[in-house]
Amino acid sequence: MKFAVLVFPGSNCDVDCYKAVEQVLGEPVDYVWHTATDLSAYDCILVPGGFSYGDYLRCGAISRFAPVMNEVAKAAEEGKFVLGICNGFQILTEAGLLPGALRRNMSMKFACRDTVLKVENNDTPFTRDYAAGEEIVIPIAHGEGNYYCDEETLEELRANNQIAFRYKSNPNGSVEDIAGITNKAGNVLGMMPHPERAVNEILGTTDGKKMFTSIINAWREQHDAANVR
Amino acid sequence: MKAKVYVTIKQSVLDPQGVAVQGALHSLGFEEVESLRVGKYMELELGDVSQEAAGERVKEMCEKLLANTVVEDYRYELEG
Numbered sequence: 001m002k003f004a005v006l007v008f009p010g011s012n013c014d015v016d017c018y019k020a021v022e023q024v025l026g027e028p029v030d031y032v033w034h035t036a037t038d039l040s041a042y043d044c045i046l047v048p049g050g051f052s053y054g055d056y057l058r059c060g061a062i063s064r065f066a067p068v069m070n071e072v073a074k075a076a077e078e079g080k081f082v083l084g085i086c087n088g089f090q091i092l093t094e095a096g097l098l099p100g101a102l103r104r105n106m107s108m109k110f111a112c113r114d115t116v117l118k119v120e121n122n123d124t125p126f127t128r129d130y131a132a133g134e135e136i137v138i139p140i141a142h143g144e145g146n147y148y149c150d151e152e153t154l155e156e157l158r159a160n161n162q163i164a165f166r167y168k169s170n171p172n173g174s175v176e177d178i179a180g181i182t183n184k185a186g187n188v189l190g191m192m193p194h195p196e197r198a199v200n201e202i203l204g205t206t207d208g209k210k211m212f213t214s215i216i217n218a219w220r221e222q223h224d225a226a227n228v229r
Numbered sequence: 230m231k232a233k234v235y236v237t238i239k240q241s242v243l244d245p246q247g248v249a250v251q252g253a254l255h256s257l258g259f260e261e262v263e264s265l266r267v268g269k270y271m272e273l274e275l276g277d278v279s280q281e282a283a284g285e286r287v288k289e290m291c292e293k294l295l296a297n298t299v300v301e302d303y304r305y306e307l308e309g
Contacts, residue, residue: 057269057294057295058297061294061297062294065294093299094297100299101297101299101300103238103242103243103245103300104245104246105245106243106245107245108245108246108249146245148242148299148300149299150241150299173243173245
């Protein structure tokens with residue numbers, strides 16, 4: 001299975017994502033520059049955190065028009081796995097690949113600490129190795145992670161089981177304590193917390209590891225099923 | 230032609246920045262401030278185009294990039 005870690009000017013969690021794939025899975029992973037126009041070699045696209053384009057205008061507003069984003073939309077359409085973390089989540093909402101938007105934190109402060117998340121849906125390619133309702137410790141680091149969507153969208157998210165993670169204690173004012181959501185098909189996930197920073201005991205928590213193992217297990221299942229046919 | 234674009238957080242969406250600034254005004258004694266919303270103001274120089282064409286283009290710019298219509302409203306004025 002081959003992973004791509006996108007790199008925009010101002011990305012700063014790209015190395016963490018790359019190392020997480022390398023260390024947890026030992027699978028091939030490449031950095032892919034935002035100007036790339038072909039992602040066909042990759043099975044999973046990671047859109048990392050940071051401050052792409054300096055967060056000018058709005059977080060993710062300019063990155064969404066980077067050439068590589070057309071390819072991300074194509075990959076999502078084809079059912080490939082797309083995981084947006086923090087700024088990556090903001091970019092995916094700006095690009096319309098996920099519903100809603102991320103507003104300034106209610107406290108107006110940059111929040112940088114461990115949070116407890118509840119796995120709301122473990123029936124996704126990103127969360128299948130967690131137990132339903134499992135509580136995991138994953139750090140956050142954001143100033144604009146306050147998830148918003150209108151009532152109608154929220155109803156849809158609930159009905160389609162698109163809410164993947166909720167905060168146990170809401171750190172930013174997010175609607176319904178939402179920390180991460182998927183698209184309707186379930187192959188695109190965006191979240192504000194950083195699972196790639198939670199894969200090593202020395203960093204305080206390894207609860208993010210199962211996100212990466214989930215992805216490869218989901219891919220293997222798809223892949224083997226295809227071979228059998 | 231010149232366009233002035235104003236982008237604000239929608240009335241239905243909480244504007245934490247506006248709430249903080251309002252609180253600061255209250256603490257300075259400006260208690261009459263009943264609500265405050267912080268927005269963005271942009272000036273665009275558009276060259277030699279008609280009012281109608283400029284309006285169409287600026288609207289498209291707002292929808293595509295300048296505002297995120299999930300959480301923001303926009304309006305614009307044309308001059309020249």
